[in-house]
Amino acid sequence: MKLLARLSLLAIIPSSLAVPTNDNQIASRDVVLNALPMLKPQRSLSRDLVNLDGLWKFSVATSANSTAQPWTGPLVTDLECPVPASYNDIFVDRAIHDHVGWVYYQRDVIVPKGWSGEQYFVRAESATHEGQIYVNDRLVAHHVGGYTPFEADVTDLVTAGQQFRLTIAVNNILTFETLPPGKVMTSALTGKRTQKYYHDFYNYAGLARSVWLYSVPKQHIQDITVVTDYKGNTGMINYNITVAKGTTRKVQIAVIDESGKTVAEGSGATGTINIPSVKLWQPGAAYLYNFRASIVDSSKKTLDTYNLATGIRTVVVKNTQFLINGKPFYFTGFGKHEDTNVRGKGHDQAYMVHDFQLLNWIGANSFRTSHYPYTEEMMEYADRRGIVVIDETPAVGLNFGLGTPGSVTFGPDLINNKTQAAHAQAIRELFHRDKNHASVVMWSIANEPASDDKGARAYFEPLAALARSLDSSRPITFANVFFATHVTDKISDLFDVLCLNRYYGWYTETGELADAEVALTTDLQGWVKKYNKPIVMTEYGADTVSGLHTVLGLPWSEEYQVAMLTMYHRVFDSIKAMAGEHVWNFADFQTSMGTGRVDGNKKGVFTRDRRPKAAAHALKERWTNLKKK
Numbered sequence: 001m002k003l004l005a006r007l008s009l010l011a012i013i014p015s016s017l018a019v020p021t022n023d024n025q026i027a028s029r030d031v032v033l034n035a036l037p038m039l040k041p042q043r044s045l046s047r048d049l050v051n052l053d054g055l056w057k058f059s060v061a062t063s064a065n066s067t068a069q070p071w072t073g074p075l076v077t078d079l080e081c082p083v084p085a086s087y088n089d090i091f092v093d094r095a096i097h098d099h100v101g102w103v104y105y106q107r108d109v110i111v112p113k114g115w116s117g118e119q120y121f122v123r124a125e126s127a128t129h130e131g132q133i134y135v136n137d138r139l140v141a142h143h144v145g146g147y148t149p150f151e152a153d154v155t156d157l158v159t160a161g162q163q164f165r166l167t168i169a170v171n172n173i174l175t176f177e178t179l180p181p182g183k184v185m186t187s188a189l190t191g192k193r194t195q196k197y198y199h200d201f202y203n204y205a206g207l208a209r210s211v212w213l214y215s216v217p218k219q220h221i222q223d224i225t226v227v228t229d230y231k232g233n234t235g236m237i238n239y240n241i242t243v244a245k246g247t248t249r250k251v252q253i254a255v256i257d258e259s260g261k262t263v264a265e266g267s268g269a270t271g272t273i274n275i276p277s278v279k280l281w282q283p284g285a286a287y288l289y290n291f292r293a294s295i296v297d298s299s300k301k302t303l304d305t306y307n308l309a310t311g312i313r314t315v316v317v318k319n320t321q322f323l324i325n326g327k328p329f330y331f332t333g334f335g336k337h338e339d340t341n342v343r344g345k346g347h348d349q350a351y352m353v354h355d356f357q358l359l360n361w362i363g364a365n366s367f368r369t370s371h372y373p374y375t376e377e378m379m380e381y382a383d384r385r386g387i388v389v390i391d392e393t394p395a396v397g398l399n400f401g402l403g404t405p406g407s408v409t410f411g412p413d414l415i416n417n418k419t420q421a422a423h424a425q426a427i428r429e430l431f432h433r434d435k436n437h438a439s440v441v442m443w444s445i446a447n448e449p450a451s452d453d454k455g456a457r458a459y460f461e462p463l464a465a466l467a468r469s470l471d472s473s474r475p476i477t478f479a480n481v482f483f484a485t486h487v488t489d490k491i492s493d494l495f496d497v498l499c500l501n502r503y504y505g506w507y508t509e510t511g512e513l514a515d516a517e518v519a520l521t522t523d524l525q526g527w528v529k530k531y532n533k534p535i536v537m538t539e540y541g542a543d544t545v546s547g548l549h550t551v552l553g554l555p556w557s558e559e560y561q562v563a564m565l566t567m568y569h570r571v572f573d574s575i576k577a578m579a580g581e582h583v584w585n586f587a588d589f590q591t592s593m594g595t596g597r598v599d600g601n602k603k604g605v606f607t608r609d610r611r612p613k614a615a616a617h618a619l620k621e622r623w624t625n626l627k628k629k
């Protein structure tokens, strides 16, 4: 993007969105709310890390406090909770399952003896939705936002070789100032508090991802940004590196190919590295260089090294085409969830690898991280597997006046400027964490907002501008909801790709596929006429009870799911601007209780334990054939 264009974009970002929010500090003055963390910890010749996963002492706060009690002393409890896992389904205790408010996790940690002279941090990959880290009785980090990492420098608080008590307080409350938004209700009959929310997946909470203790040398690399390109046979890695304050030594770069050969070198904290005879990162055929950044002293001694797996590829949207490395790319795959039995949203490597195996089996080339950032491990795995990712913020459920009938969604009492500030922070944190992943080809900054609402444009325009100012190398999008039609939607011109979620034949025209086909065709043609942009159907699907069969092909049966997807595909194939199809959902998943959900949402093509429904076989046939074209 040209500099002038960039400046004019910045001009429309209100100053309240341009910097991280540092107010709301509690207890300790030096704890900055939502300070951006460093690069994902790793072990290298200069860095070490200790995994803190396992069973932690666990307790739920008994009072309905909106702030965590400042932590003092050991947790007195019989409960132990596994990390990583959501705590909700672990215990046979309805009070814990339904708990609204703070919970506490605690364990002892020893800082390795060898770390004297190093700088060290405690890092939580996520705490859903708000986290506070305490070292002994002292608050050292505070973070709001359930799906991005945060950390605390504990170097000055614990000596290497000593033990400390690590407590992480986690709060699951959603308000109109969090993402996703929600509202705590209190029963007039019993005083029981319940969390209401407007998104269709269960509000799992706790420490669902790993917790780490890690070390870096005093002079270290804090952050790396790479943006890749190529001309002819030459690959280019444009990079910027931030080093720790007080770093006096030089940055050196080596780029190493998959065979271990150094193919290019450079120096300095910013620059471009050229790679001759480049092997591009391609969908379905990943190739990753090791971009090795080091801090080296005058006698060539290496003080710090960070290894960043880097795929060289370009992403461009041109008219109605989505181009990866200059070639039209057609998305096939799913909106997914982090969701499994018992562990809720807890990260599980077995499920991660198995899910990618199933993506490969079914012929899918991509998924969307609906409706929140997934673990960093999954982004790295997608980089290695050549799976393409649409990376989404947790801005979901910003619609239907948030349960207040007749009211608008974007306004002072509901989704307001404070929500917008939280949204800006969610964008900042997601982009900061995932900017270097080759697999991530597009940012989705929201799912199904009421983009037809009067206030939608004022709300989204600065956020779209912020997204562009943070990353001009990737297209941006949001997933459009069915009631915000091409006529009533007020924001789609701000984005590069039209992502549409549609349920003709399910929520409307239920069971009437002929009607649904006409409605879908008319809808899509409206978007085609209005915009010269690629269209990706980011959601379409039908709830399907595994094992339910009908000869009449009625809703909820496996036959109906197949027939409905087939109808959609017939329509997609008739529209040139279609650039992809993501079925909702990869697998059945848990939702909040309600009369419309039987143990969760059943729109999975696989069951919750990853068994194929009939639709899986139908999709496999279609997508495998599309691949051959």
Ligand SMILES: *[C@@H]1O[C@H](CO)[C@@H](O)[C@H](O)[C@H]1NC(C)=O
Residues within 6 Å of the ligand: 063, 064, 065, 066, 067, 068, 069, 070
């Ligand atoms: C809420 O937390 C504050 C701060 O620790 C404490 O002073 C207060 O007693 C707590 N309130 C309740 C109802 O427990």
Ligand SMILES: *[C@@H]1O[C@H](CO)[C@@H](O)[C@H](O)[C@H]1NC(C)=O
Residues within 6 Å of the ligand: 225, 226, 227, 238, 239, 240, 270
């Ligand atoms: C590096 O920073 C400069 C100055 O902010 C910016 O113009 C450039 O685009 C950045 N490059 C990368 C690869 O982020």
Ligand SMILES: *[C@@H]1O[C@H](CO)[C@@H](O)[C@H](O)[C@H]1NC(C)=O
Residues within 6 Å of the ligand: 014, 411, 412, 416, 417
């Ligand atoms: C939100 O901010 C805009 C400008 O940034 C201002 O015009 C508007 O009054 C604010 N709305 C509320 C509800 O505070």
